[in-house]
Amino acid sequence: MNCVAVREELPEFAVGVLATRDRVAVERHLQWCSGCRKEAAELGEAAATFALALAPAPLPDDLGERVVARIHEAAGKPGSRRRLRTAAAVAVAAMVAVAGLGWGAVMAGRAERFAERAAQAERQRAAALEQFQGVLRILPFQAAATETHLGQLAPTLALGRGGGAVLQLVSPTQLDFVIVIVNGLPRNPALRPFRIALRNDAGREIGAGTIAELDADGGAEVFRQFVNTDLTGFTTVLVRDVSGQVVLEGTIDQRSSPA
């Protein structure tokens, strides 16, 4: 689908009436086309305005408590592993928001402007690292000795779509961990589970997680904590489908850190 075709569909996309097949095609285009994405966001905002104008109905008395309880249950108890995971995901959320890492034009593989976009991505990454420091303070394992590294995942030719971002914390004294966020992967069940591996220069690989389910955007978050493994040197990130084919690949820059 090219930009002209997509823009013709955007009004119906904004009001949610596109057939599933067309909606998926539009969403795929929006993953890499910032111009159409901007227009989609603006039309979507206009459509949401329509809903916000409805005369509001009174809320059931206890609904708020039920919402809080469900989020509380999903996020996990304070101090639990699940809460640790969500806290880490907050940090990644900030990274993605600030840096625009992941599914931008850099990943579209448009060679003609790649150098310019790569330079832009590098500037964004540097800004993300700087702003990352504040967010990292909420992490319970944050310590002065911990180094924080970021990376991007790009699609290989085998798949040609999707992207992702990686956060890695490496500490000589505390637990290391890695978080991988992916998006735009095909939802074809025959390709799952996807497996994530970290590789060092010697070719040694260690598993960083498995993706068994994808959300409607073809996205997922994976978190893994390493108790006895030092992640220093494990800078290559590989996402493989069930057949072992690498579908996303990226490199973590361990030379710089905000810590």
Added chain:
Amino acid sequence: MNGRTEGPLFAREEQQLVEGLLAGNEDAVRTLYARFARPIFTMGLRLLGSAEAAEELTQDVFLTAWRKAARFDSARGRLSTWLMTIAHNLAVDRLRRETGVTRPTLVLVDEVPEVAGASEEEPLIERDAAIRALESLSRAERTLLARAYFGGLTAREIAEADGIPLGTVKTRLRTALIKVRRANQGKERP
């Protein structure tokens, strides 16, 4: 954590609220609920037709927002838009699943939001601005948007029902949305 439940939010405040939601922060959840639960619940009532279904939708919207919070970017759009889009998608998906058809059931055209009567006993933060934005539309344009947004009619279905060309319907939909967008641009968040 910003816990304000009144007044417009800065982009940074919206980002902080979503980060709080992602972390399971109770204050953030309560603030989001106080600001956005009513329009979400209202949309559920209109689209799904029962309080029970609307309650389930409201819970599902906040849970989905929690799951997707890592992908919210305040630089790309407003929090209210993001949540209402989640709500609309979930409601439409539910209707399609339950009815086995590709679009939700129609609501009455009389339920199109009116531009008058903004005063409520408990005014919503976003609603007055939304109503002012819709003042830029004619009655026919509001009806057209309602048939698509609340009724789930595609442009082709509207064109066939009204006996007008498909391209005309698409153009009118786009024009109506752009009018609202421009009206919104005059009331951007701080």
